[in-house]
Amino acid sequence: MKHKVWIVPAGAALGLALGGLWLRLGSGAWSALSLPLTALGEGLRRLSLGGFWGNLAAWGVVVLLSALPLLVLVLLGEKRRAAEEWLLGLMVPVLFLGLFFLVNPTHLSWPVREFFPPAALGTALSMAAAFLVLRLLRSLEDASRERLAGAFEGLLYLCAAFTALAAALGQVLEGADRWAGVVEGNTDPGSLTPLMIAFLCCLNMAPGLLSALTMVWGASLARVLGREDFDQEGVELCGRTALGCRMAAQATVVLAVSANLIQLALMDQLRTTHFSLALPLLSLMLSAGLMLLCRLLQRGRELQEDSDSII
Numbered sequence: 001m002k003h004k005v006w007i008v009p010a011g012a013a014l015g016l017a018l019g020g021l022w023l024r025l026g027s028g029a030w031s032a033l034s035l036p037l038t039a040l041g042e043g044l045r046r047l048s049l050g051g052f053w054g055n056l057a058a059w060g061v062v063v064l065l066s067a068l069p070l071l072v073l074v075l076l077g078e079k080r081r082a083a084e085e086w087l088l089g090l091m092v093p094v095l096f097l098g099l100f101f102l103v104n105p106t107h108l109s110w111p112v113r114e115f116f117p118p119a120a121l122g123t124a125l126s127m128a129a130a131f132l133v134l135r136l137l138r139s140l141e142d143a144s145r146e147r148l149a150g151a152f153e154g155l156l157y158l159c160a161a162f163t164a165l166a167a168a169l170g171q172v173l174e175g176a177d178r179w180a181g182v183v184e185g186n187t188d189p190g191s192l193t194p195l196m197i198a199f200l201c202c203l204n205m206a207p208g209l210l211s212a213l214t215m216v217w218g219a220s221l222a223r224v225l226g227r228e229d230f231d232q233e234g235v236e237l238c239g240r241t242a243l244g245c246r247m248a249a250q251a252t253v254v255l256a257v258s259a260n261l262i263q264l265a266l267m268d269q270l271r272t273t274h275f276s277l278a279l280p281l282l283s284l285m286l287s288a289g290l291m292l293l294c295r296l297l298q299r300g301r302e303l304q305e306d307s308d309s310i311i
Contacts, residue, residue: 004157004216004219004220005213005216007157007160007161007164007212007216008160008161008164008209008212008213008216009164010161010164011160011161011162011163011164011165011168011212012164012165012167012168012205012209012212013168014165014168015164015165015166015167015168015169015170015172016168016169016172018165018169019168019169019171019172019173019176020172022172022173023172023173023176034117034118037102037117037118037121040102041102041103041105041117044058044061044062044099044102044103045058045103047061048103058103062096062099062100062103063096065095065099066092066093066095066096066099067092068095069088069089069091069092069095069128070088070089070092072088073085073088073089084130084131084134084135084138085131087127087128087130087131087134088127088128088131090127091124091127091128094120094123094124094127095120095121095124097116097120098116098117098119098120098121098124099117101113101116101117101120102117136151149222149223149225150223152219152222153219153220153222153223154219156215156216156218156219156222157215157216157219159212159215160212160213160215160216160219161212163208163211163212163215164208164209164212166208167205167207167208167209167211167212168205168208168209170205170208171201171202171204171205172201174201174204175197175198175200175201178197179194179197182197192266196262196263196266199262200259200263203255203258203259204259206251206252206255207252207255207256207283208283210248210251210252210283210287211283211286211287213244213248214244214245214248214283214286214287214290215286217241217244217245217290218241218286218290220237220241221237221238221241221290221293221294224237225297238294238295238297239294241290241291241294242290242291242294242295245286245287245288245290245291245294246287246291248283248287249283249284249287249288249291252283252284252287253284
C-alpha cells in the first residue's frame with residue numbers, strides 16, 4: 001500500500017516553521033508580509049512626482065497591472081464566455097483600487113490606508129483561485145475515469161498537506177496566546193504550566209493530522225478506483241484503509257477526552273486551563289465516512305463475486 005504519508009509530517013513541519021517564524025518576527029510580521037506592496041507603492045509614488053511623463057508612466061503601470069486579468073481572458077481565446085471567467089473581469093476594479101490607494105494613501109482614513117491595499121490584493125488572489133477551481137471543475141465534466149480518479153487523488157493529497165499545515169500553525173499561535181495570557185497575569189507559572197500548554201497543543205493538533213492522514217488514505221483508494229477492474233488488491237486496500245480509519249476515529253475521541261481529564265487532574269498546579277466541550281467532528285466524519293465507503297466497496301465486490309459464481 002503505497003501511501004504518500006510523508007505529506008502529513010511535511011505539512012506539519014512547514015506549519016510549525018511558519019508559526020515559529022511568525023512568533024519570531026512578532027510585531028514586524030505584518031510589515032514583512034506587506035514589504036513588497038510598500039516598496040511598489042513608494043516606487044510608483046516617486047515616479048508620479050517626477051513630472052508629467054513620470055506621472056503618466058506611473059498611471060501606465062497601474063493600468064497595466066490592473067488589466068492583467070483581461071489579458072488572461074484574451075489569451076483564453078474563447079468566443080463563448082464561461083460563468084467563471086467573469087471573476088477575472090471583477091478582478092480589474094479590485095486591483096485598480098488597491099493600486100490607486102497604495103500610491104495615494106491619504107485618500108483613505110487611518111488605519112484603513114494601511115490595510116486596504118493588502119486586503120484588495122488578497123481579494124483579487126481569492127478570486128483568481130476561485131476561477132482556477134471552477135475552471136478545473138469544468139474541464140473535468142467530460143473527463144475519463146482515469147483522469148477523474150487522478151484529479152481526485154491530487155486534490156486529496158493537496159488537502160492533506162494544507163490540513164496538516166493549518167493544524168500545526170494554528171496550535172503554535174494558540175499556544176503562544178495562552179502563554180502570553182499567563183505572562184500578563186504576572187503570576188509564577190511554575191514548570192508544569194508551559195509543559196501542559198505544549199502538551200495540550202500537541203493533543204489538539206492530533207485530530208487535524210489524523211484528518212490529513214485519512215485524506216492520504218483516500219487518495220490512494222481513489223487511484224485504485226480509477227482502474228478498469230476493482231481487483232483483489234483493491235479489496236485488500238479497502239480493508240486496510242477501513243481499519244486505519246476506524247483506529248483514527250477511536251484515537252480522535254480518546255485524545256479529545258484525554259485533554260480534559262489531564263487538566264482536571266492537575267488543575268490545582270496549573271495557571272491556565274482550556275476545557276473543550278466539542279469533539280473534532282471533521283476528523284471523525286472523514287474517518288467514519290471513508291471507513292463506510294471502504295466497507296461498501298468490499299461488500300459490493302463480494303456480491304459481484306457471488307453473482308459471477310452463480311452465473
